Amino acid sequence: MAHIVAEGLSKVFGPNPRSVLPLLERGVGKDEILEQTGHTVGLLDVDVTIEPGETFVVMGLSGSGKSTLVRCFNRLIEPTSGTLTLDGTDVLALRPRELRAMRRSRMGMVFQRFALLPHRSVLDNVGFGLRVQGVSRAERERQAGAWIERVGLQGYERSLPRELSGGMQQRVGLARALCTDPDVLLMDEAFSALDPLIRREMQGELLRLQRELAKTIVFITHDLDEALRLGDRIAVLKDGVVVQVGTPTEIVTRPADDYVKAFVEDVDRSRVMKVRHIMAPVPDDADAADQTVNAVRVSSEALLQDVVADVAAADGPVFVVDREGRLVGSVEARSVLAALARGPHAAPS
Secondary structure, eight states: OOSEEEEEEEEEESSSGGGGHHHHHTTOOHHHHHHHHSOEEEEEEEEEEEOTTOEEEEEOSTTSSHHHHHHHHTTSSOOSEEEEEETTEEGGGOOHHHHHHHHHHTEEEEOTTOOOOTTSOHHHHHTHHHHHTTOOHHHHHHHHHHHHHHTTOTTOTTOOGGGSOHHHHHHHHHHHHHHTOOSEEEEESTTTTSOHHHHHHHHHHHHHHHHHHOOEEEEEESOHHHHHHHOSEEEEEETTEEEEEEOHHHHHHSOSSHHHHHHHTTOOGGGTOBGGGTOBOOOTTHHHHHTOTTOOEEETTSBHHHHHHHHHHOSSOEEEEOTTOOEEEEEOHHHHHHHHHSOTTOOOO
């Protein structure tokens, strides 16, 4: 079962948002609705399905609706129309008490500006969600301490947020969101306020934690490089509309329209395409080839940028193996060059 399913999700901001729905159904544009009614269309007929354990990135320019969408998931913003389910539960039908329980135990959120309690220590900030749940002080300090260690902040338990760098504060925010063991982690531009080097470090930390925890993550960003690095799949929004949903490779090699093309035109394809996208089928003499002592082997899941040197140095085809080490194909230098030399919007073979 899909973890989160949104169907026909729309959000209109203004004094009487439902009065605008008939105009939307007739195809009246966002700008015209604003001019005629004074209402702003934040989301329009959004359909997304997010799988368990998936890092789902929502990307778009400022004002595209990405923060509105993620806040609809936990109803910090109330959708105007549509449906939204979490593991089959109708999120929009939850009563206030049920909604609070969902936010406390099933959804964690990491904000762009950290949102730490300035007068509370790192330990108290991380354990705050458990305190709201009524967990005893001894138990929440134990759990919070474990998460502080897990995000690399051991020794800073008694420090105040103002005594930490921006990257350290965001680690506190991440630990706080994870401390309640939520099913879903919502991250709204979580790293965009950080310096580039710290930002990349935090991306690496999130990837490391995700390999261990396999949480369902909805990550909001306007940065394409960040989206490509973190996302299992990416949804591209424009003016509140989902323009395209796909894997990083699909977004880069098969953009749906000119808007997506503008995002990906300068992307280094070697950082996105994997060996399996260009490998040739297993040859007829695969068994013999697999026994070749000096044969070079690369993973089918390796990025092209990571295998270029090995492929270029090989005298012939380089063998491709899956996660279990089984021979699944081969790749040559010319196929790598051909993939990287194609126009920026061509699909891999």
